[in-house]
Amino acid sequence: MATGSKRSEQAKPSYGEGRQALVRAAIRLVARDGLAKLTYRSLTAEAGVSQGSLRHHFPNLNAVLEASLELCLETTQSYLRKPSGSFEDLFAHLATSLREHPEIPAFQTEVFVGARHEPDLKELALRHQEAYRERTRTALADAGLPYDEDLVEILVAIAEGIVYQRVVFGADRAHATDRQIAGSRRLLSALTAALTEPAGHQGG
Template sequence: MSSASGRTALLRATVVVVAAGGLRALTYRAVAAEAGVSHGLVRHHFGTRDQLVAEAMEFAIEESLRESNMLNEALTPAEFAEGIQSLSEREAEIQSFQYELLLESRRRPELRPLAELHYRSYREAIGRQLSRLGVDDAELTEVIWFALDGVVFKQLVDPEDVTPALRRIRALVELAATAG
């Protein structure tokens, strides 16, 4: 296993451990067991638990945005809307991991910068995609971000058909792009 792929495996394992048991379940041993390596390797790669958590959050955000197409260029309004929908449907562990950290940041101020990174990253990705579609509307960016955040959280807690909400978001994006 190369160093880069080893780090990625450890970050994925961290996401799985936290998604399943919360931050309280996060230990070097739990991550190592999930990744199938020795716990000393986790410490070697990340040093501290806080560094592991920070890098896992960055990894989760990047993976989530990449998988949803939010980082792609030259999307049509329909492709952008599909990316929004895929974000609510894919990678439940990554989404659970992020929400675990967001909730824990209420109790642990040292995690607050990770919560801010989470919100900033998604908001900026949505804003960039809207801008590429010719839409320069900060309020629409906020509406889409808040709606998306709610849809993803709802899907994690109590999966149900969110098609009507996603259909409305798609219509808003297409209307704004056409008007822009």
């Protein structure tokens, strides 16, 4: 009995590990089963911790979602910050991130849809989306292209469309994602040429 008890104690996550276990479990659970399936019981079962541990780390499930979105944002930004080489390759890292971390966009999509009815979640979703806007603004500036917030919104919408289609249709549609990325390169190349063409040559 003493040996079993000792093993049980060793298996329990430490303070920081317990919090991370809950955050990562929330991402897995919501990505796999949907936001409606996130409950105290399902989350603690997925994470392998007690409900007491959950309440010790988080006051409510929205706090878990907030921490989970923050982790998703950190992971997403690690891809967004990678040098793309040129403005045409703005979306080049999307395919890699979707392949290596498919649970993240799936989780984000579930939370963003739920944000329609939850003001707190809507604020989190908007803050998360702003990271994509900022990356696009930086790419425009690095390419020496004129600042245009309308263009930023359009490009973010394209990126989100690529991500959401992959979430809905899954890895079986990976070839479609590759085609979309390739198409975006041609679109951005044409856009760059149009924005850098001398004014006297436009429309001529």
